[in-house]
Amino acid sequence: MTEPRITLVTGANKGLGLQTARSLVAAGHTVYVGARDVERGQEAALAIGARPLLLDVTSDESVAAAAAVIERESGHLDVLVNNAGVGGTPKNAKEITAADLLAVYDTNVFGVVRVMHAFLPLLLAGKQPVVVNVSSGMGSLAVTNDPDRFESSMVFPAFTSSKTALNMLTSQYAKAFPGIRINAVDPGFTATDINGHQGTQTVEEGAEIIVRTAAAVSDDTTGGFFDSHGVVPW
Template sequence: MTTTLITGANKGLGFETARRLIEAGHTVYVGSRDAERGRQAAERLGARLVHIDVTDETSVAEAAKSVEADGGLDVLINNAGVEGTVVGAGDTTVDTLRPLFETNVYGPVRVTHAFLPLLLRSAAPVVVNVSSGLASLTMVSAPDTPTHAYPGVAYPASKTALNMITVQYAKAFPGIRINAVEPGFTATDLNGHRGTQTVEEGAGIIVRMAQVGQDGPTGGYFDASGPLPW
């Protein structure tokens, strides 16, 4: 039985990913910062709840102890993320970046570090970092594209940092399949449901990369069509 933790899984892409992986036979922990919403989501899914705030060291450490006591972990999906208020470069300050980096960058590092001992005990450990097409320097630099038109600094910068973290962790731990994925512009709370895809469509690549075997890719960056340019 494969045991999977998904952060930010009480709604949106995380919830749909949990639903699909449960269908595939995984035992899923719904990671949620809001304990009550997490409890409701876990009950709807037939999943386990773990209360976890990725911005809080104590919360993450307690979540790791709880999952360890229940038997361990095979797959970690770092899905929790925020976009914040989109402001252009001229109005961007350190205070604009700080909350996004706290969740989108420090959060995955904090969670991965805490659960790394459990993953290293797994026979087939996997980490999926939910990134964005806006993390691609190549794509954001391409004129006349939606990624080029995006004016914000903080969110793309945080996801580009997450991509680098993905690569460096994959190099450091070759026994773990560690990849970043781009779900596409999916209608979720993160973007005020402006996205053009459904969560069913967006979750596809997350679900696929959560199930890669030990002969699968690692240190990569993928969307539903395949590898993406950095």
């Protein structure tokens, strides 16, 4: 009998993270629901048959403690979904400050670095390890400059630039760790808290590319950026 894949989804107590965790549990994974709120994390995990894990990606101590839990309980990690993210300030380019960007980057960029740093030993101990970074078409220079794409009409310097930085981190980590399949995905304009539930897709539709990338074990593609239709241009 095949051992279940040990999987961590950050920011998994709601939205895309919760749906991703739910789908991976259904696919046979042992899933840790990473959440910075103990009660919400426990409720979400109980509802989908997963394991709760206290994890605040903005805290080095919290991330280290979470890694210690998985090491103690499972000994390795096969799949990491870096989903935790914030939309940040709606300020325009004239109003935005460096402090505004730092607040967004602390979760969307530095949070991923914290998690990668802490969990790399466990991933390297895993079988056919996979990392999925949940990015956005808003982080693509090509997409946001394409007049035929709705993203080109939106100006949100903090969020967009944080996802562009995440894309480069994906590329760099993929080069540094060829034994781990590391890709970024764009779930599309999905109705979540980040956009005030204005998205045109359901969380089930948005999570599909995350789940597909996380669950694939025969595909050795790494260092790429994908959505449900295929490759997303950088």
